[in-house]
Amino acid sequence: MKKNIWSGASVLLAFLFLSSAHSQFPAVELEIVRVNDDMYVIHNEFVPGNVTALITDEGVLLVDAKFEANYERMMELLGTVTDQPVRYVINTHYHSDHSGGNALFKMIGAEIVASEQARYRMVDDNLPGLPNFTLEEYARIHIGGKVVEMYYFGAAHTDGDVVVYFPEYRTLAAGDMFTYGDATPQLIDYRGGGNATAWTKTLDGVLQLGFETVIPGHGEITTKAEMQNFRESTVRLRTRVREMSRQGSSREEIAAMLRDEYHWQDLMMDMGLDGILAEMR
Ligand SMILES: [Zn+2]
Numbered sequence: 001m002k003k004n005i006w007s008g009a010s011v012l013l014a015f016l017f018l019s020s021a022h023s024q025f026p027a028v029e030l031e032i033v034r035v036n037d038d039m040y041v042i043h044n045e046f047v048p049g050n051v052t053a054l055i056t057d058e059g060v061l062l063v064d065a066k067f068e069a070n071y072e073r074m075m076e077l078l079g080t081v082t083d084q085p086v087r088y089v090i091n092t093h094y095h096s097d098h099s100g101g102n103a104l105f106k107m108i109g110a111e112i113v114a115s116e117q118a119r120y121r122m123v124d125d126n127l128p129g130l131p132n133f134t135l136e137e138y139a140r141i142h143i144g145g146k147v148v149e150m151y152y153f154g155a156a157h158t159d160g161d162v163v164v165y166f167p168e169y170r171t172l173a174a175g176d177m178f179t180y181g182d183a184t185p186q187l188i189d190y191r192g193g194g195n196a197t198a199w200t201k202t203l204d205g206v207l208q209l210g211f212e213t214v215i216p217g218h219g220e221i222t223t224k225a226e227m228q229n230f231r232e233s234t235v236r237l238r239t240r241v242r243e244m245s246r247q248g249s250s251r252e253e254i255a256a257m258l259r260d261e262y263h264w265q266d267l268m269m270d271m272g273l274d275g276i277l278a279e280m281r
Pocket of ligand 1: 093098
């Protein structure tokens, strides 16, 4: 079986390969940033993904879990803002820079929640800490007087991406169907069921929700307008690849365009180039 390089320990190698500027990983600096009253993001540059924390008097709900190696530091940072236990961890998708902490969170009694497709991918990749709750299209968690809504609108970065909407805060945790900043462009995980055409349809569904603030899968906290821009950029990327492909451009020329205009690095190329060439033929 071909192993997904964005999952498991090999993501670490891919990461080190990507940029010497980030070669301090996995001793990556985490920080906890307040989004509003009861909501925080445990943030770092680039990889692993953002973790959103909702603090309530019935416990803490997290969206995503970074790598297993980040668990202790995450708990330390959470301890600076609450003494409540972690009760839920929602995985936006199966990649281990978002689900790697699952097994350790399970050991302290947290329930792990993901889409059925994401769970399937985790089983397929032998990832530890499998979700014990799954959803197909929609589910809610009620905790500490707050409602947390999870939506599955279709494939995007993978075929198991869910977004988590916090209506009281008009805030969305988007997972990797929206990454923000040049360092983390669209990564289309074709092996994991990702697809560039489905991606923008899925974003169209998400953009109907009433949020204003967005916590991207990777990158700084931002706005719905930036998510809209990301959607447009994904449409342009698709159009560019299709046009070049129809004009007879070579694989190398298209790769160079993706590198120059869309900041694709080796990781995006390895996971997405063959797929987008086939999809946009
Ligand atoms: Zn991912």
